[in-house]
Amino acid sequence: MTTRFFGAPVRRNEDERLLAGRGQFVDDIRLPGMLHAAFVRSPYAHARLAGIDPSRARAHPGVAAVYTATDLGEYWRPGPLIVPPPPVAGSVFNERTQVPLVKDKARHVGEPVAMVVAESRYLAEDAAALVAVEWDPLPVAAALEQAARPDAPRVHDDVPGNVAAHVRQQKGDYAAAANRAHRIIRRRYRYDHGASMPMETRGVVADWDSAAARLSVWDTTQAPIAIRNGLAEMLGLSERQVRVVAPFIGGGFGPKIMLFYPDEVLVPWAAMRLGRPVKWIEDRAEHFFSTSHEREQIHDAEIAVDAEGRILGVRDVFLHDTGAYDPYGLTVPLNSQCTLLGPYHVPAYDSTFTAVFTNKTLVTPYRGAGRQHGVFVIERLLDAAAHDLGLDRAEIRRRNFIPPNAFPYHNEIIYQDFEPLSYDSGDYAPMLDKALDLVGYGRFVTEEQPALRAQGRHVGIGVVCYVEGTGIGPYEGAKVQVQTSGKVSVLTGIGTQGQGHFTAFAQVVADQLGVEIADVEVITGDTDQFYWGAGTFASRGAVVAGNAVHGAAAAVRAKALATAAKHFECAPEDLVIEDGKVSVAGVPDHAIRLGALAALANPMRGAVAPGTEPGLEAVSYFGPESGATAAGVHAMIVEVDPESMQIEIRKYVVVHDCGTMINPLIVEGQVLGGVAQGIGNAFYEKLAFDDQGQLLNATLADYLLPTALEVPHVELAHTVTPSPLNPLGIKGVGEAGAIPGGPLFAQAIEDALGLPARGIHLDEIPLSPCRVWELAATNAGTE
Amino acid sequence: MIGRVRVRVVVNGVRHEREVEPRLLLSDFIRHELGLTGTHVGCEHGVCGACTVQLDGEPIRSCLMFAAQADGAAIATVEGLAPAPGELAPLQAAFREAHGLQCGYCTPGILMTLDAFLKAHPHPDEADIRAALSGNLCRCTGYQHIVAAVLLATRRNA
Numbered sequence: 027m028t029t030r031f032f033g034a035p036v037r038r039n040e041d042e043r044l045l046a047g048r049g050q051f052v053d054d055i056r057l058p059g060m061l062h063a064a065f066v067r068s069p070y071a072h073a074r075l076a077g078i079d080p081s082r083a084r085a086h087p088g089v090a091a092v093y094t095a096t097d098l099g100e101y102w103r104p105g106p107l108i109v110p111p112p113p114v115a116g117s118v119f120n121e122r123t124q125v126p127l128v129k130d131k132a133r134h135v136g137e138p139v140a141m142v143v144a145e146s147r148y149l150a151e152d153a154a155a156l157v158a159v160e161w162d163p164l165p166v167a168a169a170l171e172q173a174a175r176p177d178a179p180r181v182h183d184d185v186p187g188n189v190a191a192h193v194r195q196q197k198g199d200y201a202a203a204a205n206r207a208h209r210i211i212r213r214r215y216r217y218d219h220g221a222s223m224p225m226e227t228r229g230v231v232a233d234w235d236s237a238a239a240r241l242s243v244w245d246t247t248q249a250p251i252a253i254r255n256g257l258a259e260m261l262g263l264s265e266r267q268v269r270v271v272a273p274f275i276g277g278g279f280g281p282k283i284m285l286f287y288p289d290e291v292l293v294p295w296a297a298m299r300l301g302r303p304v305k306w307i308e309d310r311a312e313h314f315f316s317t318s319h320e321r322e323q324i325h326d327a328e329i330a331v332d333a334e335g336r337i338l339g340v341r342d343v344f345l346h347d348t349g350a351y352d353p354y355g356l357t358v359p360l361n362s363q364c365t366l367l368g369p370y371h372v373p374a375y376d377s378t379f380t381a382v383f384t385n386k387t388l389v390t391p392y393r394g395a396g397r398q399h400g401v402f403v404i405e406r407l408l409d410a411a412a413h414d415l416g417l418d419r420a421e422i423r424r425r426n427f428i429p430p431n432a433f434p435y436h437n438e439i440i441y442q443d444f445e446p447l448s449y450d451s452g453d454y455a456p457m458l459d460k461a462l463d464l465v466g467y468g469r470f471v472t473e474e475q476p477a478l479r480a481q482g483r484h485v486g487i488g489v490v491c492y493v494e495g496t497g498i499g500p501y502e503g504a505k506v507q508v509q510t511s512g513k514v515s516v517l518t519g520i521g522t523q524g525q526g527h528f529t530a531f532a533q534v535v536a537d538q539l540g541v542e543i544a545d546v547e548v549i550t551g552d553t554d555q556f557y558w559g560a561g562t563f564a565s566r567g568a569v570v571a572g573n574a575v576h577g578a579a580a581a582v583r584a585k586a587l588a589t590a591a592k593h594f595e596c597a598p599e600d601l602v603i604e605d606g607k608v609s610v611a612g613v614p615d616h617a618i619r620l621g622a623l624a625a626l627a628n629p630m631r632g633a634v635a636p637g638t639e640p641g642l643e644a645v646s647y648f649g650p651e652s653g654a655t656a657a658g659v660h661a662m663i664v665e666v667d668p669e670s671m672q673i674e675i676r677k678y679v680v681v682h683d684c685g686t687m688i689n690p691l692i693v694e695g696q697v698l699g700g701v702a703q704g705i706g707n708a709f710y711e712k713l714a715f716d717d718q719g720q721l722l723n724a725t726l727a728d729y730l731l732p733t734a735l736e737v738p739h740v741e742l743a744h745t746v747t748p749s750p751l752n753p754l755g756i757k758g759v760g761e762a763g764a765i766p767g768g769p770l771f772a773q774a775i776e777d778a779l780g781l782p783a784r785g786i787h788l789d790e791i792p793l794s795p796c797r798v799w800e801l802a803a804t805n806a807g808t809e
Numbered sequence: 810m811i812g813r814v815r816v817r818v819v820v821n822g823v824r825h826e827r828e829v830e831p832r833l834l835l836s837d838f839i840r841h842e843l844g845l846t847g848t849h850v851g852c853e854h855g856v857c858g859a860c861t862v863q864l865d866g867e868p869i870r871s872c873l874m875f876a877a878q879a880d881g882a883a884i885a886t887v888e889g890l891a892p893a894p895g896e897l898a899p900l901q902a903a904f905r906e907a908h909g910l911q912c913g914y915c916t917p918g919i920l921m922t923l924d925a926f927l928k929a930h931p932h933p934d935e936a937d938i939r940a941a942l943s944g945n946l947c948r949c950t951g952y953q954h955i956v957a958a959v960l961l962a963t964r965r966n967a
Contacts, residue, residue, distance in 0.1 A: 733943040
């Protein structure tokens with residue numbers, strides 16, 4: 027098999043449609059007779075619903091229906107628990123999942139209490155303003171630490187202390203490690219809320235065809251198959267009666283997988299009841315309140331080191347804000363707990379977290395999905411240890427790397443896929459060397475920085491390392507089929523939100539079947555096309571679905587060769603498959619096109635031989651035994667204006683290892699996009715809540731996404747350590763770029779301002795010019 | 810109750826005339842009245858730039874205007890950029906070449922912004938391009954490949 031396309035920077039198949047404005051997104055679906063939905067939402071973070079009167083709204087011209095919780099009858103029930111708690115002994119988990127419409131009390135601002143369906147969105151919003159809702163405000167559990175107190179207002183009346191979960195995981199003997207330590211360094215770290223803010227908000231369109239008894243749903247989901255299965259169950263339909271399509275999706279980043287959002291439950295139900303298609307498209311304000319957020323955590327962490335800076339152990343106790351409900355289980359805090367261990371040999375680890383319900387929008391994975399928090403803690407602890415011991419920051423990391431001969435490396439604790447945390451492969455020192463070289467670390471520290479300091483300029487450097495568990499199970503599948511036209515179709519169940527699946531999967535197939543990329547049509551996210559699958563999350567699309575595609579393509583190749591061998595009356599080994607045809611080796615005019623082979627394999631007369639199947643088609647599934655561990659190093663040189671605390675990134679370097687790359691151009695795009703989100707997370711983006719649980723900055727003018735002026739040019743390099751866990755040797759890359767921004771900014775800005783020497787540490791994220799100014803102005807004492 | 814107003818516009822060279830509510834946003838008019846869904850809506854408060862179209866040659870946010878205000882104007886949307894079906898304009902082709910898009914949702918607005926920018930500034934450097942691009946939010950690419958695409962397009966144009 028030639029590999030013309032695998033590993034090449036192939037231009038994307040999907041781009042032409044998107045560039046011409048012809049990519050179909052959910053809001054582009056237009057159906058005859060379509061109605062439009064709008065929601066009435068709670069203005070309070072915590073309030074009892076004392077009464078609701080939709081009569082004026084119902085009487086409004088153009089209104090088809092107004093639904094409250096009571097109108098839902100038996101259909102009203104809490105949503106499913108998507109991820110159960112991990113099998114960790116002694117764990118506590120209180121399942122409280124979101125509801126379709128508020129029935130008793132609202133638990134966060136923006137929780138829907140009524141749905142209005144009307145002839146246009148404008149009319150639906152007019153009528154929504156006429157729904158009279160009487161609220162009795164309740165005391166609010168807003169700030170994480172306050173919500174965790176035993177006497178805090180209860181988000182769920184039957185859950186004292188708002189404890190959503192409590193999990194302790196241990197490796198080795200931390201107490202013994204601490205006893206032997208040369209130093210123990212303790213710190214408190216805070217990592218505040220952020221939001222994914224895809225440029226396309228969420229949306230759902232549903233159409234019930236009563237004649238065919240079929241429901242069609244277009245949904246901005248990352249997991250269409252799970253939506254189909256859930257809808258069928260909720261609506262009392264067979265899965266075969268429900269088609270869910272995730273067409274082009276304008277960015278996902280995690281929150282578009284939080285099934286089921288109330289709208290995903292209600293819009294299809296309303297379409298069935300009303301006998302007309304219903305569309306709901308979230309507006310940006312709704313997105314701020316109703317699409318899941320991520321990540322406030324507070325860590326009390328300590329690291330025990332020997333005199334050479336080697337880690338003897340880490341202990342961490344943290345609070346995790348899960349928002350008002352916890353349908354996604356403990357994925358985010360488990361990621362934090364596990365990813366803290368990083369690329370380092372940590373012999374003893376004792377980590378305990380408490381997930382806390384608060385009166386805020388629920389928290390589910392967003393790109394990185396809690397990994398950032400763990401990386402922030404370990405990287406900042408290492409910085410503190412390096413400062414304490416007078417060690418170089420890069421050197422302390424190098425000393426603690428897991429050596430290349432230690433793989434597979436077992437970290438013993440349970441990961442988010444409920445398998446013991448294990449790193450399949452890795453080689454970290456070359457990544458660090460490359461990053462230090464690219465950023466000019468040695469020269470900067472010894473020559474440039476002292477010279478700049480002498481000029482009164484504040485320029486600092488940072489270097490941080492991380493691992494990312496990617497490509498977890500359970501499985502994905504793919505069907506590869508040669509059409510009689512010679513075109514090849516590839517069907518998978520995952521959704522796609524810009525990751526280039528239409529191209530990367532085509533590359534895998536094109537090499538196997540000897541066809542051009544443009545002749546491979548990839549269809550994702552349509553449950554009528556492929557039945558099975560889990561979804562696009564956890565940096566797993568290319569790894570899991572990619573390997574399924576590979577398996578199916580290899581099987582089709584074997585079928586094509588067998589069919590051609592029969593046709594030419596030769597052995598399959600004597601055949602060559604290329605340029606869209608199969609030919610006898612050395613006899614190029616003895617050839618048959620793939621499309622003709624597909625027709626031969628599906629005869630209209632005669633018998634298909636026993637044990638064979640018609641057509642050139644195969645289905646394959648791939649389920650990795652555990653996740654593939656990618657890794658990276660980011661380094662940055664930053665100048666800080668000591669008056670305004672505005673920053674200028676002078677250099678940003680990424681060295682990344684995601685194993686074998688299917689398409690380096692797409693990999694680069696994934697990493698660069700991640701870096702931009704990491705920069706936003708580290709320095710610009712903060713969801714600001716007041717003590718009443720009100721979000722104070724719910725516009726894009728106030729919640730600051732980085733623009734082309736804040737995101738610098740990034741130098742990117744790769745090392746390649748293939749994964750032994752899948753035939754293609756690949757590891758996921760979707761989330762990597764976004765993970766280490768926090769500690770990188772904290773370290774580099776600290777260095778620029780010379781803060782550690784003054785005993786001041788930037789131990790929180792996000793930072794901002796204001797916040798850095800406040801922290802730098804404190805008299806934290808001297809060391 | 811609410812009256813209707815007449816809107817006459819030329820969009821991508823084609824005349825359209827509609828009676829619409831005065832409050833209808835230009836973005837909704839383009840998308841839902843005319844069915845030109847290549848123009849996307851990202852925030853409806855004028856920050857993200859996804860809905861950018863050209864009004865009499867100037868890039869504007871179609872979510873910040875009423876359709877009624879566009880009466881008599883010539884509008885260009887992303888659907889009008891390519892010279893013919895199945896072809897791409899040089900800027901579009903450069904986006905494909907440089908991987909200047911991922912999910913593609915912000916792309917039409919960015920193309921309409923940059924198309925106008927490049928007409929006024931045919932030879933920009935990277936800093937110019939970043940400044941021109943700074944009113945359009947992209948959550949996928951980190952902008953680097955967009956900048957590369959514009960540089961590629963201007964080199965080819967030189």
